[in-house]
Amino acid sequence: MSFLFGGDNMNNCIEIKNVNKFYGKKQALFDIDLTIEQGMFGLLGRNGAGKTTLMKTLAALHQKKSGEITVCGLPIEKAKDIRAITGYLPQEFSMYPNMKTDEALDYLGALSGVPANERKKKVTALLRRVNLIDHRHKKVKELSGGMKRRLGIAQALIHDPKVLIVDEPTAGLDPEERIRFRNLLCEVAEDRIVILSTHIVGDIEATCEQIAIMDEGKVLWRGTVSSLLENARGHIYTANVEKRFLPQIKREFIVTGMIAQSDYTTVRIVSDAEPDLPNVVLTEPDLEGAYMYCLHSSGCDISGGEE
Amino acid sequence: MLFAKECRKISGSLVFWIYCIIIALMFLTQYFSDCTEREYPPSPGRSAGDYDFKPSGDHDTIIEGTVNSLINDYYSNKYICYPLGFYKAVHLKDKDQEKIEAYITEITGLDHDKLAEIKNNCEEYYVSDGVHEYKEYKAEHIDVDTDNISYDRFREIISDIDSILGGGSDYAPESAEYNFSMIPMTYEDALEEYNELFEKDGIAGAYARLFSDYLGIVLGIMPVFVAIAIAAADRRSRMDQLIFSRSISSFRLVFTRYAALITMMFIPVLTEIIASVIQLLVIYNGESVAVEKMLGIPVFWLLPNLMVSAALGMLLTEMFSGGTAIVVQFAVWFMSIMRGGTVLSGNIRKFTLVCRHNTLYNRAQFMLHKNDFIFNRTFYFIASLAAVAVTAFVFEMKRGGRFNGIRLFGKDGILRRKA
Amino acid sequence: MVSGCLAKMVFSDVRHNYVIHYLTAVGILFLTPLLFGISQLDSILSAQPLEIILPLMGTVLMTPVFFPEQNENIRDVVRSKKTSYHLLCFIRIMCSVLMLSLFIGGFVIYMKSAGCNVTAKHFAGSLASALILGSAGFFAAAVSDNVIAGYMTSVIYYMSNFTMKDKLRVLYLFSMSHGRFEEKKYLVIIAAALVAGGFAVRKLMRK
Numbered sequence: 019m020s021f022l023f024g025g026d027n028m029n030n031c032i033e034i035k036n037v038n039k040f041y042g043k044k045q046a047l048f049d050i051d052l053t054i055e056q057g058m059f060g061l062l063g064r065n066g067a068g069k070t071t072l073m074k075t076l077a078a079l080h081q082k083k084s085g086e087i088t089v090c091g092l093p094i095e096k097a098k099d100i101r102a103i104t105g106y107l108p109q110e111f112s113m114y115p116n117m118k119t120d121e122a123l124d125y126l127g128a129l130s131g132v133p134a135n136e137r138k139k140k141v142t143a144l145l146r147r148v149n150l151i152d153h154r155h156k157k158v159k160e161l162s163g164g165m166k167r168r169l170g171i172a173q174a175l176i177h178d179p180k181v182l183i184v185d186e187p188t189a190g191l192d193p194e195e196r197i198r199f200r201n202l203l204c205e206v207a208e209d210r211i212v213i214l215s216t217h218i219v220g221d222i223e224a225t226c227e228q229i230a231i232m233d234e235g236k237v238l239w240r241g242t243v244s245s246l247l248e249n250a251r252g253h254i255y256t257a258n259v260e261k262r263f264l265p266q267i268k269r270e271f272i273v274t275g276m277i278a279q280s281d282y283t284t285v286r287i288v289s290d291a292e293p294d295l296p297n298v299v300l301t302e303p304d305l306e307g308a309y310m311y312c313l314h315s316s317g318c319d320i321s322g323g324e325e
Numbered sequence: 326m327l328f329a330k331e332c333r334k335i336s337g338s339l340v341f342w343i344y345c346i347i348i349a350l351m352f353l354t355q356y357f358s359d360c361t362e363r364e365y366p367p368s369p370g371r372s373a374g375d376y377d378f379k380p381s382g383d384h385d386t387i388i389e390g391t392v393n394s395l396i397n398d399y400y401s402n403k404y405i406c407y408p409l410g411f412y413k414a415v416h417l418k419d420k421d422q423e424k425i426e427a428y429i430t431e432i433t434g435l436d437h438d439k440l441a442e443i444k445n446n447c448e449e450y451y452v453s454d455g456v457h458e459y460k461e462y463k464a465e466h467i468d469v470d471t472d473n474i475s476y477d478r479f480r481e482i483i484s485d486i487d488s489i490l491g492g493g494s495d496y497a498p499e500s501a502e503y504n505f506s507m508i509p510m511t512y513e514d515a516l517e518e519y520n521e522l523f524e525k526d527g528i529a530g531a532y533a534r535l536f537s538d539y540l541g542i543v544l545g546i547m548p549v550f551v552a553i554a555i556a557a558a559d560r561r562s563r564m565d566q567l568i569f570s571r572s573i574s575s576f577r578l579v580f581t582r583y584a585a586l587i588t589m590m591f592i593p594v595l596t597e598i599i600a601s602v603i604q605l606l607v608i609y610n611g612e613s614v615a616v617e618k619m620l621g622i623p624v625f626w627l628l629p630n631l632m633v634s635a636a637l638g639m640l641l642t643e644m645f646s647g648g649t650a651i652v653v654q655f656a657v658w659f660m661s662i663m664r665g666g667t668v669l670s671g672n673i674r675k676f677t678l679v680c681r682h683n684t685l686y687n688r689a690q691f692m693l694h695k696n697d698f699i700f701n702r703t704f705y706f707i708a709s710l711a712a713v714a715v716t717a718f719v720f721e722m723k724r725g726g727r728f729n730g731i732r733l734f735g736k737d738g739i740l741r742r743k744a
Numbered sequence: 745m746v747s748g749c750l751a752k753m754v755f756s757d758v759r760h761n762y763v764i765h766y767l768t769a770v771g772i773l774f775l776t777p778l779l780f781g782i783s784q785l786d787s788i789l790s791a792q793p794l795e796i797i798l799p800l801m802g803t804v805l806m807t808p809v810f811f812p813e814q815n816e817n818i819r820d821v822v823r824s825k826k827t828s829y830h831l832l833c834f835i836r837i838m839c840s841v842l843m844l845s846l847f848i849g850g851f852v853i854y855m856k857s858a859g860c861n862v863t864a865k866h867f868a869g870s871l872a873s874a875l876i877l878g879s880a881g882f883f884a885a886a887v888s889d890n891v892i893a894g895y896m897t898s899v900i901y902y903m904s905n906f907t908m909k910d911k912l913r914v915l916y917l918f919s920m921s922h923g924r925f926e927e928k929k930y931l932v933i934i935a936a937a938l939v940a941g942g943f944a945v946r947k948l949m950r951k
Contacts, residue, residue, distance in 0.1 A: 128750075137752075
């Protein structure tokens with residue numbers, strides 16, 4: 019098997035230029051333009067923003083309508099070569115329910131073209147790495163949600179891909195599992211591109227340097243986490259309000275956080291101008307607020323989004 | 326309302342629409358296009374063999390015909406049987422041959438030596454099956470004095486012969502009574518049969534039987550696919566857990582679903598019944614057509630077919646898998662069709678799932694089996710309701726987590742129970 | 745193909761996704777002698793079990809090729825791998841064809857040993873009928889993405905051979921039982937076209 023890449027002209031980034039994608043007549047992606055470099059890249063957006071569509075397109079599972087995508091120098095049309103260097107973990111990972119855990123991994127490794135002698139070692143090493151070594155003889159359907167997800171990440175890594183695409187990997191995990199999962203991804207990202215999509219700001223905060231925010235099939239914002247925070251500076255306020263005013267405040271402002279005190283509540287508010295409330299203080303932006311401000315300043319309707 | 330919702334779900338299923346198309350095609354190509362002209366009376370003055378044949382029911386004719394055929398088969402030691410509708414040549418061992426000989430002696434009064442003598446005078450000829458040649462015998466016609474034996478004893482004998490041969494032979498009493506009592510119709514017979522169409526069947530009765538004959542074939546198998554598609558849809562869309570957690574009782578849910586399946590699947594059949602009624606009224610314009618027969622007979626005849634295959638589909642999908650349901654229903658249907666073999670009219674026994682009567686005439690033979698027919702349809706009607714009740718029970722067990730389907734393989738054994 | 749991968753793919757796939765279908769086919773194989781007498785049959789009668797029962801194995805083995813990945817999540821995982829998903833399915837269908845040949849071949853030899861007048865033509869004719877029945881189911885399942893519709897189509901096609909008989913012309917499955925053989929080559933050609941068509945439609949649907 020000859021690999022078309024490798025050697026000197028290796029280009030360790032994903033370039034996406036003017037990509038459009040349609041489901042029938044409905045346009046799902048509008049002129050996506052992104053450059054993704056080595057390390058963790060976070061794709062943030064609400065449900066239905068087009069994150070999964072973009073990721074499936076990057077994994078060569080969907081065809082784009084127009085535009086150009088190159089992954090490490092390879093055009094996306096060379097699906098077979100793309101798949102050889104890409105690992106993909108879908109939002110809801112499933113595997114043939116009757117296969118045993120190690121067998122499933124071995125099987126998917128074979129599909130990725132990992133030679134038999136290497137595969138055996140890799141299966142054991144990966145199962146150990148994702149902490150499934152004690153469950154290797156369990157059937158896939160007997161695994162818990164978190165274990166399944168860990169098997170998912172293992173199968174995406176079995177062929178040592180240059181690019182790892184993980185779609186909402188932490189949804190539905192308990193806090194402990196979620197932290198473990200983030201750490202695992204960070205380790206993995208040391209020597210490859212990892213693209214992570216999520217609607218949970220906390221995932222991005224903990225792991226990613228570069229991010230993009232998507233909504234309704236468009237990229238609203240891209241850059242580093244710190245520039246996103248910088249962007250929101252001067253638009254995030256806190257105020258202490260009486261509890262009975264809370265419903266009204268939620269209707270009128272974009273509330274990103276609340277802390278209940280004994281006789282009043284501290285609310286975080288995203289606003290273009292200083293809100294007319296008692297004890298309003300301009301505060302240091304947090305990522306959650308910065309994200310909401312970004313959506314808001316791009317004209318998205320997010321009122322009541324925190325209900 | 327749940328029932329309406331279930332109906333809507335079915336109408337959204339691709340498999341249901343394929344079912345509708347097949348029902349329509351079967352009706353249009355087989356029945357509707359063949360019944361565009363009315364039947365005319367037979368023309369007189371032709372020789373006897375030119376009209377149809379009819380079973381005479383005459384005991385002497387039956388005994389004589391049977392025994393003559395049996396003697397030839399006995400000499401050649403080659404008995405043709407259709408145990409499951411397919412040709413099977415049975416060769417008996419010496420011990421069984423002796424039993425057959427004893428029976429021949431009992432019926433005809435011819436002893437061993439006499440029979441050997443007849444065999445020596447037989448016409449012998451060789452039959453090749455492409456590999457070997459076989460000697461077969463054709464004896465002279467032997468007249469039988471039927472006073473030697475009562476008809477009841479005769480029936481006992483041939484019934485035993487049939488079981489020695491493994492079933493499905495011409496010597497099974499029902500077959501023998503039919504096959505060996507055939508005599509050519511006279512013009513009067515043919516005319517009488519024609520008149521029965523008008524007088525006894527009110528025209529519509531005969532057409533209703535033909536209609537049910539064709540549709541019954543499809544309704545014996547196709548509903549299973551629709552039932553599986555609907556039952557599997559929950560699992561495929563991973564809805565089962567959501568449904569399990571609702572407050573509705575399992576019995577109500579399963580029976581509502583079943584009722585919706587039957588209703589939706591009977592709509593195309595009902596449409597075709599109405600089309601047939603209109604067709605009959607057009608081609609027999611001016612005659613008195615007993616419309617109620619065209620409505621009643623197909624419903625009574627076809628509903629059990631539909632109900633059984635739908636119920637079996639639901640039950641087996643719930644217990645095992647959709648694939649099992651297809652295999653089982655196909656086997657049941659196939660055997661039922663094939664057992665009839667070449668006899669396409671009056672093929673109605675107590676447990677035939679797909680009843681056949683592929684003619685407008687021969688009413689007498691159908692009426693001969695009328696009681697079996699009524700028993701048969703009632704049996705399948707009740708059996709399918711029982712199967713649905715079991716389905717509901719299985720569903721309830723699954724819901725409570727006391728049962729997770731039956732697995733045939735793997736170390737978890739056949740019945741897996743989880744606390 | 746990298747060493748050991750193909751073997752692993754086939755082995756795991758058969759063991760987890762296809763063993764039940766193979767067992768069903770074997771069930772049909774063992775049932776046939778119970779339905780038909782198969783000793784000392786002439787050439788026409790020998791064709792009956794070979795044409796009426798054995799081709800049903802085609803339905804069983806070729807229809808569910810896409811079935812293991814009917815769940816989209818599993819399909820996405822499998823498709824994201826280097827080995828083309830369609831290649832995997834093609835290997836599956838080829839295994840089915842191979843097994844069909846083995847089963848039918850074995851049965852023909854068994855009939856021969858029981859004194860039936862069977863030839864290589866019987867084998868080819870039976871296989872042709874199995875292939876067309878199977879590929880009809882395969883095609884319908886591929887187009888509708890619904891394995892039940894696949895089985896249904898195959899069964900409808902099989903049924904129509906009893907009701908329409910010779911009106912099916914070259915599509916008639918039981919021609920050998922009537923002493924003819926010419927239809928068989930068309931069956932094979934159409935079967936190949938249906939398999940190719942099934943894959944083509946699957947590929948197009950992805951776009």
